[in-house]
Amino acid sequence: MKNMINKRNGFYQITIGMMLFLIGLGNFSCKKIDDVQSTRLATEETNWKTLEDAKANLLSVYGLIRSATVSDNTHWLMGDLRQGDFAITNRADLKAIVNGQLNASYPVINRITNWRRFYAAVNAASLFIERSKEIRALDPRYTQLNNDVDVAQARMIRAFAYFYMVRIWGDVPLLTSSHDGDFVKVGRTSKDKVLAFCTNELLAAAQVVPFRYGGTDPIMPGLYYGANWPSWNGIVFTRLSAYIILAHIAAWQGNYIDAANYSKFVLDNQSTQYFVDGANPLDYIDMAALTENQNNYSPFAYKRATLMVGFPFEAGNGLSTSNGHIEQLTLAAPYIPKVQPEMFVTKDSILKIFTDPKDLRFSIDPISGLYRKNYFTNFESEQPIFSKIKVIYPSNTSGNVTLFSSSMVFSRMEEITLLRAEALAVLGQREAAINALNKAANLRGPIVYLSASSKDLIDAIFEERRRELMGEGWRWYDIVRYNRIKNSNGVFATKNGVPMTFKQFETAGGIYWPVSQDVINANSLITQNPYWQ
């Protein structure tokens, strides 16, 4: 009994202990218990602190503009279909684009006409321009030069995004700062103002960025974010990229003097990336590099210096995707296990476009009757496969894995050379223009435009662009520039049965795409492009 009492006392101690425990627990700092650092995101407290933050934020700007240009195959749907060379097998949305019914009610059309994805890149670039300097003060490894170069790249990407949008939609809202956390409503700005902004930004950036990153370029010698030039080429925008974009903006504005100058700068400085710092050189590419994924030069299959303005999807970095590549639209058996391509170039078109019997891309040998298969496969069939670009995981030319790794190629040597030819031709520098044209065309067989030729030089240049850049998202914009130069009085398009010349068509806003209703719903200051109202 005595023991029992004692025991009871003992257990009273337990309860006292428990109570102490209760009280003790209550006194834990509640704040601390509730401080759980998320491992899934970076916050204002953790971002913009180190060199690595600068790298991650800058590369995301590239990632966003890449996604903007390729999502739902935008680059090709908008560039290659309107009045283009492709015919559609089945897809009603693609047919609508080909027929010029750009406001047709299909999910893909609705998504590609939503410009938010470009503004995500614009906003990220603006944010980088505004915030990255904070890192300077916190991380001594992040040098002023490094920061300047990064900011210049962000400005180039932003300018590129605006230029890309102006080509699609004409007047677009111009936002030049991030307004971070503040959701401003801005109406459309005239396309001339937007392009003037782009030009200024690019010119300023071009003064800062090097020709090579991570190499021996005196502008910025040494490794760039710990990596050398071979690992950066084809990935980030260089000084040449800036001038290419400048040249295109100028050409789009009809300012061919500048276009000629800027493209000259690019071509004159080929040496800056020609067999230097251990990387594959920037050079004109041969047929194997163009269509067979030749390792050292192919701008499609690999990140190479030849990808002068563009965005790679490298299989080795886990970036092979099914959407975002022209292969998804154009390839079928025998390249990938797919019965029919979604779009193809008809036999008639091929014969009309590729007229030179010596053209390596496509031509029929008049004697043997055999044809060259570099651009097209199954030419005899109803639906020839447009097989020029075929980068099938990882970088094969055929395979079962319908994940593709081809880069979004905006510009390469041949393209900028042809743009220069175009500029020179418009400016009347006929011989120089012919030289540039032949420089590019000669790569595809002994195709020569003789200065004595009776064929119109402008026509010849645009026809060569059509052949060389087929499936690279240029056709529609080339048609626009060509018609602006020619300014013909022929019927360019009809709307509701009313025929229009190109000038009338352009004045009415027909060269631009409608903007998605979602954009208009979200911002009352945005009005629909008048042509599509």
Added chain:
Amino acid sequence: MTKIFTCICCFFLVAVFGPKSVRANRSDDRVAKAFLAFQQDTSKKVKATYSSTADTIGQMIRTLQKFKTNRDTINVRSSAAVPNLSLQQVIKGNLAGVYVQEPNGEPGTEQSMIVQGASGLLFSKKDIYALQPAVYLNGVPLVQDNPFAFDIQKYDYNRVGPATNLLSQISMDNIQSIVVVKDPYELAKLGPNAANGAIYITTKNARAGVRDISLNSYFGYVAAPSVNTVNGVYENNFRKPFYQKYATASNYASYASYLRDSTNTAYYGPSNWNDLYYQSTPTFSADLGITGGSDRANFRFFGSGTKNAGNADDTNIDRYNLFFGINMAPFKWLTVSSTVNTARLDRNRNKSLRDRFAETRYIPDLSSPLSPNASIYSGYLQESARNVDDNRSNILNGNLNLSAKINKIVISTSLAFDYNEGIRDYFTPSTLMDGVSYVSNYFGYSQRLLLNNFATYKYEINAKNAIDFEIGQSFQGDTYKYNYARAYNGPNDYVKLNIVDGNAGSDDYLNTLAANGFYVFRYIDKERNNLFSLYASAKYKYKDLLTLSALVRRDGSSNGQPNSRWVTTPAFNADWNLKEQFLKDNGIFDKLHLSAGWGRTLRIFQDDRFAAGPQYRSENGWFEEPTIPGYGGRLGINRPYDSGFIGYNISLPYAERTNLTIDATTLKGRLNAALTLYNRNDKNQVIGMPVPLETGYSANYQSGMDINNKGVELLLNGLVIDQPKSLSWSTGLNINYNQNELKALPNGVKELIYNNDNKLVVGKPVGSYWLYANNGIYNTNAEVPAGMTFNGIPMKAGDPRWVDYNGDNKIDSKDKILTGNRQPKFVGGWNNTLSYKNFDLNFNFIFALGQKSINQYEATKYGFVNREAGNDINSVKEVSSWQTFSNEKSYPIYNPWSDVDAYRTDQDLFLENSSYVKLRSVTLGYDFGKTVLFNKATGKGVRRAYLYATAMNLFTITKFSGVDPELVNYNGYYDGANLTIPRTFVLGFKLDL
């Protein structure tokens, strides 16, 4: 965090055992003797003089059961004879105010419960996760799968991983009671977990008694449905009118290739796929429960094994469930109790193309669909047999409760935990995906630890007045994690594992992207959140007449922003015994209560993003490719442009409820009725507000969305015929009427377009559809009003005649109207038991009325042109689509090639009423235990020997034109892709010794 937790645990142990061991050093012999005494006590004392129900949980249940057990509880006895697998199925139609959706008959798939109306949006799977009530198993708030995995998914048909319904873990034979908690005061007591209401499950637990053994088993089968199969002829004929009316030469040229050749037996041969697809499959279960022990120490063990099968596509789930519970009262004033429940769920999933492509995110050429011919389809099944599809969930949960009574103070502490892990290994051979094999592996877990302490004190002022005080605090820590990898194109179909080079010297050491291996994409995510709560309550009781309760609690959630994560919320309740007050001598009413309550509870975010404020994530992808990790081989981070901006000033939402209940028992206890009026306001919720898209963002998350649900619930339980010697009939009816209304949007906005496809308007239900009104067809171009356009496209003959509400001759989003509701107006059930001598017959009707759904299945059938041209996930044609349904509606023949997309789903053409009444189950049973046979043979041994036969899902009354109005997805779209809910027939017995 780990430190704190270890610290707490140590403190806990020290607190309990510390003083004892300290004292032990002082005097070992006393401990030894005490221990001995403890042993002897328990073994000897059969007749205890005091009760030792160590029931910290039970207190709560008792308060809930103040209106007898039949209020808001499941009729456990009749439910136990129905071979349901999941908790949701048990509850469906049987708990007032709980709307259960079972959109898929595939066993073990996720199901939804919504208590008293939707407190949030209903547009995506993620939304549905946020609406689920808390489920408590023996006081353990079970942790759900976290929807954050949807962030990495392209399609949200199923969550990555096993996606098994975790509420399949409980075996009905082990359940004592299932209660839905809707009372504001009780919910406030449960805290933020229960903001959407709570389902409180108590298992049969250890209790004193000589012995109690129960053995239950059933065996039966799910029946294959009879279907009306079709082949290419039907499809061809179906398309004919479209071609005759509208087709151009090029349309004919692109005629579906698989239908071109009418001599092709693959599509034009016999259509007998159903012989292989639908199978009558056995379903069975057996379990054993043993309860025993003395008043001072007793235990319960329960073990069960169940196979629940679906009738289609060889789907089933195996469940193994073990439960152990123990109560001890080492001393008069101290009780210790513990339960552990563990389950394993192995699921055999369907082989549908859609689910497979959604998992593989890889869509091969779809131009040749599966053949309806069994001999060809069997080839597909043979290849499918080479699939690996292991889906396993392991679940372990339990609690440890200590309760000490010192004079009038009771101090209790409990530790509860729930851990569940999901594992999925999936492999599909290259033969099924155009030459590319695929493997994915998932491991994920959710874990919850809850430490709960409280003390109660009863202060009796005098005989008439008494006050119960209670203070408590709790700490809850949740962790969610998964690792997921998907990979393509293995070396061959025998290598079903993603192997890396383990040689450290090799160039490809651990390189998952090495040549000749799989092409791998990896995802890792983890999220934690903590909840800390303190509360105090007082309950004043005046005689048996009036009870007044008040509670105040303060909760802090780590998922709230630092300046607003701590919130104080109150709750009140009053209960007035009208019978005692006014009708003491009245013979009509046996009982009459009026109670009213009001309470506010904090609601916590499921996602930790909101706590962080402005943030950066890796969101580089786009709609078709949502998980692009970065650029140039390096990870990128950027503002969350796709998922939406999150700023500061996001505060935690909260739920407010008001309840008024009148409860009466009359006719000498034979009729019990309860009428409840409720009003729920879920306030300050966060919603992604549309922003000008030129900012780059898809949305800006802001606080301030209020949603109201109000309604009436009626419960009637009656003993209609009561003749114990011959026939008696008891019946129970529950009906809930709910009205949902969006009350406010952030910044005083009155309406907004949400994610482009839905519209939210203040004053309307959140589940409304936003649709064009269809009014027939333009037969000729002349009928089209001049200049009429649809979103800028000139309209032509063959286009639908959509109503131009604003009369501007343009059909655009301004002409879309809010109509219909995804949620039903009425839900409920009617349960009846007839008994005659030892026979009894139970039948259970359930219903949901007033909801509408979009028949997307028909929309894609009629819109075959766009579907087949697309080669995307919506182009998939399952083998089960080779059938027709008797109640199918026919729609106008529009021009399927028109750019206006005539068969779009956002028009009321496909909106239909999906109300239903179902005979959910019928059970006929006979209790041999009461017969002379058993009584003689075994003496008093058998308490019950019940033999029964149950049939489930016998018939449905509905106007819905699809297979089953229940098979509508959470977002209100019926896509026909889900497996049917089978008719089940079982024969079983229940033996209680």
